[in-house]
Each structure stands twice: as structure tokens, then as C-alpha cells.
Amino acid sequence: MNVAIGRKFARVTTDAVVRAPRLWRVFRPLMRRQFDELAPEWDAILSEGHLASYERALESLPSPPRRALDLGTGTGDGATAIARRFPDAGVVGADLSGAMVARARQKLPTELAGRVRFEIADASALPYEDWAFDLVAHANMIPFFDELDRVLAPGGQVLFAWSSGPETPIYVSSSRLRRELEPRGFTDFAEFEAGAGTALLARKADRS
Ligand SMILES: C[S@@+](CC[C@H](N)C(=O)[O-])C[C@H]1O[C@@H](n2cnc3c(N)ncnc32)[C@H](O)[C@@H]1O
Secondary structure, three states: OOHHHHHHHHHHHHHHHHHOHHHHHHHHHHHHHHHHHHHHHHHHHOOOOOOHHHHHHHHOOOOOOOEEEEEOOOOOHHHHHHHHHOOOOEEEEEEOOHHHHHHHHHHOOHHHOOOEEEEEOEOOEOOOOOOOEEEEEEEOOOOOHHHHHHHEEEEEEEEEEEOOHHHOOOOOOHHHHHHHHHHHOEEEEEEEEEOOEEEEEEEEOOOO
């Protein structure tokens, strides 16, 4: 798939799946293949400061996470950023693409190896227990709201970051994110801008 078509495909898939998550099973094999093919060149494609808004949101977390999940981790930069910022956190980076996960494992600095692991997993059906994490982060990744809500502990934080704001191929507007999250009991929305990127943080309600 050429780059322009790939970007268009990513946008169409994102819009369709956010509207109708059951369509994911149609798009999943194509998406996996697209990112398997992109994995060897992914780090060269990334723009300078691509995680600026993600980092800005991490900086604003009200408390340090102890168990964090970076969904759609790609070659692992988001997971690594969490681990570097929060020295007591255990971090999982999960991705659908085996080739992305292999590259993330290769790149992981030795000093983080005990606290960061990378796994092949689909964000629409995660192999983790309910409330397994107190931070679920996404950088340029399609959100699956029911699953992220299930694996996030009460009082935990969810983060969405888009490296090029609305120009990012995989992008969901803050208003749409709020429309999905508010009925699920999320509060304390905060929005960020840094470099060319935007991000949103929200807090899952405490257990009532
Ligand atoms: C645009 S890339 C972003 C990678 C990384 N977060 C970054 O910002 O550099 C999207 C990543 O999400 C992965 N992905 C897409 N859908 C997924 C799903 N349902 N579950 C897990 N990973 C998924 C892709 O394989 C790809 O690596």
C-alpha cells in the first residue's frame, strides 16, 4: 500500500470503527498487514517530537501510574516514555502487528527491560484482567472504548494523543472522545497542545 493510500485507509478505518466498533473485524486483517509492512521503516517515518503532546499529558497526570498500558504502541516509544518518566511504573506496550512488537522489543533500552514488556494484542479484545491498569495511553491509535474502560481501574487515567492534531491519519476529535467517555463515567477532561500535536486526558470515576 503506498503512503498516501495508507493514510487515507487509516482515516476511513478510524471513522468507521469509532462509529461502529463491530466493523473492526472487517478492517483488522488489512490494518495488521499495513503496519506489518510499515514496521521496518516506521521510526524513519516518525516526525521529530511526534510524542510532544503525549509527553505533555503525561507530565500533567495527577499521580504517577504504577501499571500502565500503551495501546497501539508501534515500535514502543510511548511505552518507553512512560517508563522513563515514572520510575516505579510497570509498563505494557501492546500492538496488533507482530512486526511492530518485534521492533519495539529490539529497541527497548536494557535498563528498562525489567519494567517494560511488549505483547501482541488487539485493543478490541485485550488479554488483561478487569482494572489491570491505572493508565491506558494511546498515541495515534484507534480507541476501543468498552475495552479501555474494562481494563482501566476506577480513578485511573486515559490518555489520547495525536501527533499532528486533526491532520493525524488516525485521529478522533476531543468532542467525539468526550461523547464516548462521559456516559461511561469519565470526568476531569483536560486538553493539551504541544508541537504540532494535541492530547486529551480523562479520569475514570471512582468505584461507587
Ligand atoms: C499510527 S501507529 C502508532 C504507533 C505509535 N503509537 C506511535 O505513535 O508511533 C498505530 C499502531 O496501532 C496498531 N494498532 C492498530 N489497531 C490496533 C488494535 N486494534 N490493537 C492493537 N494495536 C493496533 C498498529 O499496528 C500500529 O502499530
